[in-house]
Amino acid sequence: MFYGADYYPEHWPEERWETDAHLMKEAGINVVRLAEFAWAKLEPDEGLYDFSWLDKAISILARHGIKVILGTPTAAPPKWLIDKHPEILPVDNDGYVKGFGSRRHYCYNNPVYRQYTKKIVTAMAEHYKSNSNVICWHIDNEFGCHDTTVCYCDNCLEEFRKWLKERYGNINKLNQSWGTVFWSQIYKDWDSVIVPRKAVTSHNPSLLLDYKRFSSDSVVKYQKLQIDILREVTPDKKITHNFMGLFNQIDYYQLAKDLDFISWDNYPINHFSDKSDQIAANIALSHDVMRGVKKKNFWVMEQQSGPTGWEEMGRQLKPGEMRLWVYQSIAHGADAIVYFRWRACTFGTEEYWHGILDHDGVPRRRYHEVKQIGQELQKIGPLIEGSEIKAEVAIIRSFDNEWAFEIQPHKRGFKYMEQIKKYYKYFYSRNIPVDIISPEDDLSGYKLVLAPGLIMVNEKITDNIKNYVRGGGTFLTTWRAGAKRWDNRMNDQSLLGPLKDLLGIDIEEYSIIPDDENINIIFGDNEGTANVWFDVISPVTAEVLGEYKSDYLAGKAVITVNKYGMGNAYYVGTIPSDGIIKELLDKVTEKCNVSVTEIKGDEGIEIFRRIKGADEFYFVLNFNRKPSTIIIDKPMMDILTGKYINGEITLEPFGIKVLSNK
Structure with missing residues (x-):
C-alpha cells in the first residue's frame, strides 16, 4: 500500500532534503507527489528547461526507498508565459480578464496555452520516461478549483459554436431544441450564437445547460491532450488526477474515463467545512462518489494532516483524529494515502495551511501520529491489497x-x-x-x-x-x-x-x-x-x-x-x-433483502467492509468524542493487536478497529 506526502523541495534549501527524506522513511512514507506547481522552476524561461534540482530531489528520495508521483505543472502558468501571451488568461461572465497572481489562471480552450502545455508535458515525459523511481503521472491540479471550469473568452465562443454544430448538426435543430422563438432569440447561423455572459436577466436554461456541458467537455479534452502525450512517451507509467469529492462543475464520469485511476483531496476539518454534525457522513459520501466515478478503488492524493487556511485558519486536529479520517478513507476504498502537505510553507497564499511538520520542520505530535499510522499500515496493507467494496x-x-x-x-x-x-x-x-x-x-x-x-x-x-x-x-x-x-x-x-x-x-x-x-x-x-x-x-x-x-x-x-x-x-x-x-x-x-452488517454499534460508529475473495475486513470507526460500544457476535481477529475479540467492546473517542473474519 502506498503511504505518502505532497512534497515541495523547491520551497526549502537543498541541504534540508536529506533530512526530510530520512524523516519520511522513519514515518513509513514510501511515495511523494512532486512538482505540480513548479513550472517556473522547471522552465525558468521559454525553452530553457532545468530538471537538475528535481533530479536531485528524486535521487535523494530514491535512496530512502521513496517513489515519486510527478505532477504536470500546468495549474500555474509562469509569469514569463503570461507576459508573452496575456490572451491565455480566462475571462469572467462580465467580460473581464482574470489577472495573474494566484493559480489556475488559464483558459482550457486557448490554442496558445495548449501548445505550451504540450511542450512542458513532452519535455517532462521525455526526461523521466526511463526513471524507474517515477511511478505515476499526476495531471495538473484540481481542475475547476476556484470556479475556473467556465471561461467566456473569444476562444471559448469559437469552440462552443463548433461543439454545438457537432451536437445539433444544423442551426434550425438548435433553435428548436432550445426554444429560441421565446423572447426573439432565434439564431440565424452559427456565427450568431453567444456564450452566456452576464445579460439583463436570466439566460435561456437550455443554453446555460449546454454551456455547462461544453465547459466540462473542454476540461476533459484538455486533460486528454496531456494524457495522449504521456501514454505515447511513458506507456509504463500510470496516470491520475486529483478530483474534489462533491465538486459539481465537471462531469467526473467523463473526466475519469481516460485515467488509470482517480485520486481526490480529502479535507474533513477545514476552514471551508460544513459545520454540521454530518461531517463524517458527508466525507463518507464523498469517498463513495469518488469510488463510483470509475467503479473502482481510488487514491487520496491530499489527505488532511493539520489545520488548513489561507487568510483564515481551520481548527487543529485533535489527537487520533487524523488517524480516524485516514482509516475512513481506506475503509471506503482508498488504496493509497498521500498527505497534504509534508511541511507548512513559510510564504505564499497557503502559509497557514499546515502539514505533517510545522513551519520550523520539527517533528511533533502530528508527525508521530503519521508514523504510528505508517507502522499500522505495514500490517494492514498486505492483507487488504486487492480488496474492494461490494454494495447492494x-x-x-x-x-x-x-x-x-x-x-x-x-x-x-x-x-x-x-x-x-x-x-x-x-x-x-x-x-x-x-x-x-x-x-x-x-x-x-x-x-x-x-x-x-x-x-x-x-x-x-x-x-x-x-x-x-x-x-x-x-x-x-x-x-x-x-x-x-x-x-x-x-x-x-x-x-x-x-x-x-x-x-x-x-x-x-x-x-x-x-x-x-x-x-x-x-x-x-x-x-x-x-x-x-x-x-x-x-x-x-x-x-x-x-x-x-x-x-x-x-x-x-x-x-x-x-x-x-x-x-x-x-x-x-x-x-x-x-x-x-x-x-x-x-x-x-x-x-428487497438488503444485507446489514453483523457488527452492531452505538450511534456515531461507522462500520464499513472491504472484501477479498472469502476474506472480509471490517473497519470500525468511532466518530464520537466519548467512549462507545460495539457488539461482535462471533470471534474476529483484531489485525492491529493480533488478538481475537468477541462480545461487547468499548472504543475510545476517535478509536478504530480493523477486524478480519479469519
Whole structure:
C-alpha cells in the first residue's frame, strides 16, 4: 500500500532534503507527489528547461526507498508565459480578464496555452520516461478549483459554436431544441450564437445547460491532450488526477474515463467545512462518489494532516483524529494515502495551511501520529491489497440533472446534492454500503437503486432504469422525475414523461412549499413534514403508501409504489422529514433483502467492509468524542493487536478497529 506526502523541495534549501527524506522513511512514507506547481522552476524561461534540482530531489528520495508521483505543472502558468501571451488568461461572465497572481489562471480552450502545455508535458515525459523511481503521472491540479471550469473568452465562443454544430448538426435543430422563438432569440447561423455572459436577466436554461456541458467537455479534452502525450512517451507509467469529492462543475464520469485511476483531496476539518454534525457522513459520501466515478478503488492524493487556511485558519486536529479520517478513507476504498502537505510553507497564499511538520520542520505530535499510522499500515496493507467494496445499494448522481437544478433550483436555496445527502444519511447510519453511480451504469447487480432529483431523462437512461426494474430490481425516485427533456426544456407530455408507466401515477398539481407554510404527511405509524416541494399524486396502477394530512391536500397521495415487471418502483413526491425517510427505507430495504452488517454499534460508529475473495475486513470507526460500544457476535481477529475479540467492546473517542473474519 502506498503511504505518502505532497512534497515541495523547491520551497526549502537543498541541504534540508536529506533530512526530510530520512524523516519520511522513519514515518513509513514510501511515495511523494512532486512538482505540480513548479513550472517556473522547471522552465525558468521559454525553452530553457532545468530538471537538475528535481533530479536531485528524486535521487535523494530514491535512496530512502521513496517513489515519486510527478505532477504536470500546468495549474500555474509562469509569469514569463503570461507576459508573452496575456490572451491565455480566462475571462469572467462580465467580460473581464482574470489577472495573474494566484493559480489556475488559464483558459482550457486557448490554442496558445495548449501548445505550451504540450511542450512542458513532452519535455517532462521525455526526461523521466526511463526513471524507474517515477511511478505515476499526476495531471495538473484540481481542475475547476476556484470556479475556473467556465471561461467566456473569444476562444471559448469559437469552440462552443463548433461543439454545438457537432451536437445539433444544423442551426434550425438548435433553435428548436432550445426554444429560441421565446423572447426573439432565434439564431440565424452559427456565427450568431453567444456564450452566456452576464445579460439583463436570466439566460435561456437550455443554453446555460449546454454551456455547462461544453465547459466540462473542454476540461476533459484538455486533460486528454496531456494524457495522449504521456501514454505515447511513458506507456509504463500510470496516470491520475486529483478530483474534489462533491465538486459539481465537471462531469467526473467523463473526466475519469481516460485515467488509470482517480485520486481526490480529502479535507474533513477545514476552514471551508460544513459545520454540521454530518461531517463524517458527508466525507463518507464523498469517498463513495469518488469510488463510483470509475467503479473502482481510488487514491487520496491530499489527505488532511493539520489545520488548513489561507487568510483564515481551520481548527487543529485533535489527537487520533487524523488517524480516524485516514482509516475512513481506506475503509471506503482508498488504496493509497498521500498527505497534504509534508511541511507548512513559510510564504505564499497557503502559509497557514499546515502539514505533517510545522513551519520550523520539527517533528511533533502530528508527525508521530503519521508514523504510528505508517507502522499500522505495514500490517494492514498486505492483507487488504486487492480488496474492494461490494454494495447492494446504489444512488444515481447525474451531473446533467445537478446542473439543471443549479440553473433553476425551483425554490431559493435548494441544492440537488442536499437531497442525495438525505437519502445517503439513512444508509450511512445503518452501515449499509452504497455505490454512487452514473445513470448510464449497469444497474443489474444492485438490489436497490435510488435516483433523487431525476428531472431530466433521455431514452438511454429511461431504458436502463426500466430494464432494471422489469428484471426484478427496486427503484426509488422523487419529485420532478421525468419532468424535462435532456435539452432542459419541459416535456409536453403529462408529468413524469417517459417514466409515467414505470411509476404508475399521475401528478395532479404541484408547488414549492413556502418557508412559512407547514404541510404534514403520514407514512405508516410515522407523522412528519413535507419540505421544499409537494406533488399531488393520483395513483393509476400504483399503491399509496403515504398521504398528506394538511389543508386541501389531506388524504392525497405523497408516496407510492408500483409493480413493474418483476420489480417495484417507488415515488416520493416531496422531501420528507428524516423520520419518514427512515420508515420508508426500512420498509424498502427489508422488502428487497438488503444485507446489514453483523457488527452492531452505538450511534456515531461507522462500520464499513472491504472484501477479498472469502476474506472480509471490517473497519470500525468511532466518530464520537466519548467512549462507545460495539457488539461482535462471533470471534474476529483484531489485525492491529493480533488478538481475537468477541462480545461487547468499548472504543475510545476517535478509536478504530480493523477486524478480519479469519
